[in-house]
Amino acid sequence: MPQIPLIDVRAQYAPLLDELKERIAEVVDSGRFILGPNVQAFEEEAAAYLGVKHAIGVANGTDALVLALDALDIGPGDEVVCPAFTFYATAEAIARRGATPVFADIDLRSLNLDPADVARRVTSKTKAIMPVHLFGRPALLDDLAGLGVPLVEDAAQAFAAQGTGRTGIASTYSFFPTKNLFAFGDGGLVTTDDDGVAERVRLLRFHGSRAKKEFELLGYNSRLDELQAAVLRVFLPHLEEWNRLRREAAARYAELGLGEVCALPADEPGHVYHVFAVRSPERDRIRERLAEAGVASAAYYEMPLHRQPALEFLGQAGANFPQTERASRENLALPMWAGITKDVQEQVVAAVREAVSLEAVG
Numbered sequence: 001m002p003q004i005p006l007i008d009v010r011a012q013y014a015p016l017l018d019e020l021k022e023r024i025a026e027v028v029d030s031g032r033f034i035l036g037p038n039v040q041a042f043e044e045e046a047a048a049y050l051g052v053k054h055a056i057g058v059a060n061g062t063d064a065l066v067l068a069l070d071a072l073d074i075g076p077g078d079e080v081v082c083p084a085f086t087f088y089a090t091a092e093a094i095a096r097r098g099a100t101p102v103f104a105d106i107d108l109r110s111l112n113l114d115p116a117d118v119a120r121r122v123t124s125k126t127k128a129i130m131p132v133h134l135f136g137r138p139a140l141l142d143d144l145a146g147l148g149v150p151l152v153e154d155a156a157q158a159f160a161a162q163g164t165g166r167t168g169i170a171s172t173y174s175f176f177p178t179k180n181l182f183a184f185g186d187g188g189l190v191t192t193d194d195d196g197v198a199e200r201v202r203l204l205r206f207h208g209s210r211a212k213k214e215f216e217l218l219g220y221n222s223r224l225d226e227l228q229a230a231v232l233r234v235f236l237p238h239l240e241e242w243n244r245l246r247r248e249a250a251a252r253y254a255e256l257g258l259g260e261v262c263a264l265p266a267d268e269p270g271h272v273y274h275v276f277a278v279r280s281p282e283r284d285r286i287r288e289r290l291a292e293a294g295v296a297s298a299a300y301y302e303m304p305l306h307r308q309p310a311l312e313f314l315g316q317a318g319a320n321f322p323q324t325e326r327a328s329r330e331n332l333a334l335p336m337w338a339g340i341t342k343d344v345q346e347q348v349v350a351a352v353r354e355a356v357s358l359e360a361v362g
Contacts, residue, residue, distance in 0.1 A: 003294035038229035054198035057224025061174025064188035065093035071200040115143035133199035136274035141167040162270030242338035276336035289355030
């Protein structure tokens with residue numbers, strides 16, 4: 001067990017345990033567990049927080065993607081452009097709808113979609129572009145929107161990141177326990193300013209029904225449950241402060257000289273640092289040294305989407321995505337959470353520096 005974890009979720013919610021237990025007990029006492037008052041209240045509070053008209057709670061972030069695509073009537077014969085460097089669920093949701101994921105390369109500095117490469121892949125069959133705000137950094141939404149194709153924002157890692165959630169016709173979120181805004185289990189959200197899309201998502205999440213008597217659509221069973229909504233309502237008022245602390249921690253890594261031995265993530269005002277991912281050609285050596293020092297780390301998306309076995313049928317395994325391939329070889333996530341202390345970060349930086357020095361000596 002590493003002495004320094006990659007993320008210390010409990011450190012964030014420990015001061016709120018009494019309130020959490022009280023809210024959870026209230027739900028248990030009420031006997032309302034599905035689409036109850038906490039879900040409705042959280043949807044209203046989240047919509048107000050994000051500045052959108054509609055927020056619809058669903059079971060998880062992957063379902064949020066599927067339901068958003070379904071609500072837009074995207075399916076067989078349609079293409080959706082998405083990054084090759086992201087979590088599998090992005091492409092999985094597209095393929096689950098019977099549409100074709102079309103991969104595009106990323107910009108190495110941001111690790112987000114490269115709009116120029118996306119433009120080369122848009123065809124008459126392209127019904128949507130799905131930018132991912134990877135690791136909490138907003139994608140170049142204005143450039144992507146300028147391509148004239150609707151955007152479905154995969155904001156699973158970027159709840160409340162400045163500039164996200166308003167450009168796309170719909171945006172999707174995950175409340176997986178490691179996210180900036182997290183639940184005590186799975187949970188997800190679809191947001192939109194479009195009344196028609198919102199109505200369809202609400203129908204789809206509940207078997208295509210309004211009242212469980214008449215079924216208008218072939219839907220899903222995908223609802224944010226009452227207990228998770230109660231937890232999210234406790235956490236939401238603290239999110240701004242948590243994101244501020246993450247940004248402070250990111251700046252402190254730079255102040256401690258980490259950028260002298262590896263490439264730091266590109267900063268911008270909207271970045272909320274869900275993950276603090278550096279890049280280095282010596283990634284594997286650094287990981288090994290960090291492990292020896294008791295510091296957890298993680299390499300993300302080492303097998304990019306175009307090479308995933310389940311997606312071989314797309315015929316893109318041999319496609320040329322040079323920046324994606326480089327990012328998959330070089331990225332390394334270092335410890336990051338709201339409230340990580342300077343002394344912990346100093347230990348992390350010292351271990352990284354030692355690994356790079358050993359490589360130089362070797």
